[in-house]
Amino acid sequence: MTVSKNTIFEQFLAPFVNTFLIDQEAIERFHRSIDWEKQSDRLTNPTLIYPEYYSSQNFHGINGGYLNVTAAVTYDPITQYALPPNETWVRQAVIDTVRTEPSRIIDIGCGTGSMTMILKQSFPQAEVIGVDLSPYMLTCAEAKAKTAGLDIQWRHGNAEKIEFADASFDLVTAALLFHETPPEISRKILQESFRLLTTGGQIIILDGNQKTLRQTEWLTEIFEEPYLKSYALGNMDAWLGAAKFGAVETQNIWWVHQVSSAIKPLSDQEPDDQKLRQNLPFLNNNSDHSDNSFPAPAY
Numbered sequence: 001m002t003v004s005k006n007t008i009f010e011q012f013l014a015p016f017v018n019t020f021l022i023d024q025e026a027i028e029r030f031h032r033s034i035d036w037e038k039q040s041d042r043l044t045n046p047t048l049i050y051p052e053y054y055s056s057q058n059f060h061g062i063n064g065g066y067l068n069v070t071a072a073v074t075y076d077p078i079t080q081y082a083l084p085p086n087e088t089w090v091r092q093a094v095i096d097t098v099r100t101e102p103s104r105i106i107d108i109g110c111g112t113g114s115m116t117m118i119l120k121q122s123f124p125q126a127e128v129i130g131v132d133l134s135p136y137m138l139t140c141a142e143a144k145a146k147t148a149g150l151d152i153q154w155r156h157g158n159a160e161k162i163e164f165a166d167a168s169f170d171l172v173t174a175a176l177l178f179h180e181t182p183p184e185i186s187r188k189i190l191q192e193s194f195r196l197l198t199t200g201g202q203i204i205i206l207d208g209n210q211k212t213l214r215q216t217e218w219l220t221e222i223f224e225e226p227y228l229k230s231y232a233l234g235n236m237d238a239w240l241g242a243a244k245f246g247a248v249e250t251q252n253i254w255w256v257h258q259v260s261s262a263i264k265p266l267s268d269q270e271p272d273d274q275k276l277r278q279n280l281p282f283l284n285n286n287s288d289h290s291d292n293s294f295p296a297p298a299y
């Protein structure tokens with residue numbers, strides 16, 4: 001496994017981070033504690049075809065992106081420093097945004113399961129499912145959840161087309177996924193999330209703050225993130241509106257993150273929906289962004 005050396009992180013920060021901030025021995029111990037081939041093979045969906053945007057790119061300076069063990073074992077130790085001021089505090093913003101007690105949650109692009117586990121801990125009665133394209137990230141997630149005694153299902157799948165029926169979930173979450181997908185893929189994933197949600201169901205997205213990223217170009221150069229610039233130029237509120245979500249809201253979290261929330265609104269056609277709409281006004285699609293236009297950022 002090779003690591004590319006041409007990003008700001010790899011040239012200037014990696015030596016410092018690796019020497020002083022990362023517990024290399026702990027990574028080694030974790031690496032050795034898992035039979036990666038056996039466990040990732042077990043979690044692999046043999047029918048899954050990796051999308052080109054994913055398998056052809058390096059992410060975070062690691063050649064081969066997420067489809068290898070190195071990406072999985074180094075992800076958590078690095079990510080804690082990528083979510084200032086504090087990873088737990090930033091992730092808690094997702095939980096604080098949940099409107100109602102969910103009974104079925106899907107966390108898409110779940111990676112090593114850090115967000116998925118917080119969801120399960122916060123809503124212990126809910127059935128929680130984590131979906132990711134990398135069997136190595138899922139292997140890591142499964143091991144962590146097992147250690148923590150959390151009952152979570154892990155699925156190897158593509159968030160563009162997930163093997164669950166329409167209206168299967170009342171909460172869809174995506175943490176740190178959309179800065180890693182090209183905008184046209186992000187739109188597809190949002191449409192798929194809409195399909196998976198029940199009427200009145202909520203989607204919550206934690207990711208980099210698009211406005212800040214637009215204003216501070218150097219931030220988009222730190223790590224090897226092939227789609228970060230196009231993510232920064234986009235607008236999550238507009239993407240959610242275009243996917244027909246309502247009650248679209250984005251809040252800044254600290255300075256570098258944002259949490260977006262939206263609701264699958266009632267359809268105008270269903271008579272039952274019309275009654276519900278009168279009683280629960282927040283279910284109405286009150287987004288101004290229901291077309292593909294590019295409105296001003298919400299913050």
Ligand SMILES: C[S@@+](CC[C@H](N)C(=O)[O-])C[C@H]1O[C@@H](n2cnc3c(N)ncnc32)[C@H](O)[C@@H]1O
Nearest residue numbers: 066109110111115132133134137158159175176
């Ligand atoms: C930056 S990580 C975020 C992981 C986790 N959600 C977190 O909060 O730490 C992005 C993850 O998205 C996954 N991913 C990217 N595109 C995906 C797709 N189309 N379907 C499912 N997972 C995807 C990657 O494999 C990776 O694990």
